[in-house]
Amino acid sequence: MKHLLIGLIAALSLTTAAQARSLDEVRSSGTLTVAIYNDFAPFSDDAKGIDVDIARALGEKLGVKVSFLPFDADESMDDDLRNMVWKGTVLGYGPADMMMHVPTEAAFANRNDKVAIFGTYFRDTLQIARNLERLPELRDMAVLDKEPVGVEADSLGSMILGSPYGGHRVADLHHYVKLEEAFADLKAGKLSAVMALGSQAEAAMGKESGFRVAMAPLPGRVPPGGWSFGLAVKSDYTQLADALKQAMATLESDGTLDRIFTAHGVKRLAP
Incomplete structure (x- = not known):
């Protein structure tokens, strides 16, 4: 998700330039443009995933x-909001009318006052997918000290795993550009x-025999x-935000959100 320039050039060849618009403009055009992350299974990967369906x-x-x-993540979420919601990139890609998968933490929202953040639709946690034969129990992080463990780079x-914690540190840590490759090596x-993240671990390993996904013991x-x-x-488009907030509330109350997550092998954690 770090190759922003390459991703934007590729996307520009497929998508016309966009501009964030009001609710009236969205309805008049008949189309809502939505920013989603590239290579981000199970949420948005090759125009498929949880965020795509929502x-x-x-x-x-x-x-x-x-x-x-679709876009590649920049150096920070603040950059992503600038590029895809309120300004657009230097190459003229974006902004979209709406962006998916935005952290709703108050401090983060307050420092990004050019956007409105709302419509929380799930929670995610750090979890560990493990081989039950090698790691039958996950009492604490010490059980990983001498085991080969995979994580996404950066x-x-x-x-967390690359720094000492309670006198423990994973000695055999493997970094992957794509988590799919880490899960493939776990299966192999x-x-x-x-x-x-729990959503990624569940989608990849939740149904695999001989493996278990559980909360990382990181008190x-x-x-x-x-x-x-x-x-x-x-932030200017309060009517669009209100309409989307109401729509999201309906998707939650009628069970649509839970069904979408389940269809992609993930149990939705309600916010």
Whole structure:
């Protein structure tokens, strides 16, 4: 998700330039443009995933079609909001009308005052997928000390496992650009465990015999309830935000959100 320039050039060849618009403009055009991350299974990968399905369901509630603006993550989420919600990139790609998978933490929202963040639709936590034969129990992080463990490069899991914690540190840590490759190595027996977001671990390993996905025992190092994610639009467009917030509430109350997550092998953690 780091190759922004390459991803944007490729996307520009497939998608016309977009501009964030008001609710009236969205409805008049008949299309809602939605920013989604590239290579981000199970949420958005090759125009498929949880975020893709939720965006389409939101568009249906607003009575419009959905057009996607896929993008590669920049150095920070603040950069992503600038590029895809309120300004657009230097190459003229974006912004979209709405962005999926935005952290809803108050401090983060407050410092990004050019966007409105709302419509929380799930929580995620750090979890560990493990080989039960090698690691029958996950009492604490010490059980990983001498085991080969995979993480996504430049991730929170990488930072945690690569630093001492309570006198323990994973000695055989493997970094992957793509988590799919880490999970493939776990299935092949090259790794004993993989630390990732619970949604990613469940989707990849939840149905695999001989493996288990469980909460990472990290008391005091990460929020116990994990992190919540929602939507973002440009702060000027309050009517669009209100319409999307109402639509998201309907998707939650009628069970659509739970069904979408389940269809992709993930149990939705309600915010």
